[in-house]
Each structure stands twice: as C-alpha cells, then as structure tokens.
Amino acid sequence: MKELKPRIHDDSNGLDYILVGDYYIPALKLDDQEEHRPIGKWGRMHLRYLKEHRHITYVELTFSGRMGTYLADINEQAQARLELLIDQMKEAEGVTEDLKRRDWWKWVQMMGNIQNRAEEIVLAEIVYL
Numbered sequence: 001m002k003e004l005k006p007r008i009h010d011d012s013n014g015l016d017y018i019l020v021g022d023y024y025i026p027a028l029k030l031d032d033q034e035e036h037r038p039i040g041k042w043g044r045m046h047l048r049y050l051k052e053h054r055h056i057t058y059v060e061l062t063f064s065g066r067m068g069t070y071l072a073d074i075n076e077q078a079q080a081r082l083e084l085l086i087d088q089m090k091e092a093e094g095v096t097e098d099l100k101r102r103d104w105w106k107w108v109q110m111m112g113n114i115q116n117r118a119e120e121i122v123l124a125e126i127v128y129l
Helices: 040-053 055-064 067-093 097-102 104-127
Strands: 007-010 015-020 023-026
Touching (some): 040 055, 040 067, 040 104, 055 067, 067 104, 097 104
Antiparallel strands (some): 015 023
C-alpha cells in the first residue's frame, strides 16, 4: 500500500492540504493582519441572518477571511445609525432633559418607545438586508 504524504500542495487552486486520517483537508488559516474589532450585538445578529438566509454570502466571507471585518463594519454602521435615529426622534418628539426633570416616568416611556422604533429601523435597514 502506498504511503500518503502528510502535506500536499494543489497548483490548480493554490491551496495546501494536510492529511487527517485518510482524508486531505484544506490547511486554512486566518490572515494575521486582519483587524480584531468586536462584532457586537448587530454583527452577531447579521451573522445569524447570513447563516440562515444568505448562505452563499456567508460561505464566501468565511473562506475569504473577511467575515470579522465585515461584521465589525456592520456593527459600527448599525450603532451609528441607531444613535442618529434616537437623536432625531428625541428632537422631533420634544424629549428633553427638562422633560426628564419634570416628568421622569413619561420621559422613560417615551425613550423606551424611541429606542424600540429606532432598533426596528436599524434591523430593517442594515442587519436584515
């Protein structure tokens, strides 16, 4: 019986393979220069969406090594959009620090409502797109 090499290189696709048991699997590693930024709440939600609904995009980003950067970008965009929406809604609806001092409970209710609406917009515009 022929002895299998522990490591081989395929010139047609440029990948190295390592022997595991009786099978060769790709010897993939992440690029050391990839940024290590947190993916956060929005990035995790988008990752789950990609896995469940955009499988080809998920596989492409994973194997290209760009998934972490992509999800970190999504998280930053979503957080910035959320903060902008909250500020705009607070201004439009008159939710101020003065209202907070006068009627704290009404301020809490209005802020909760604004937060929920802004998050729904971010989900629709960025996370689930």
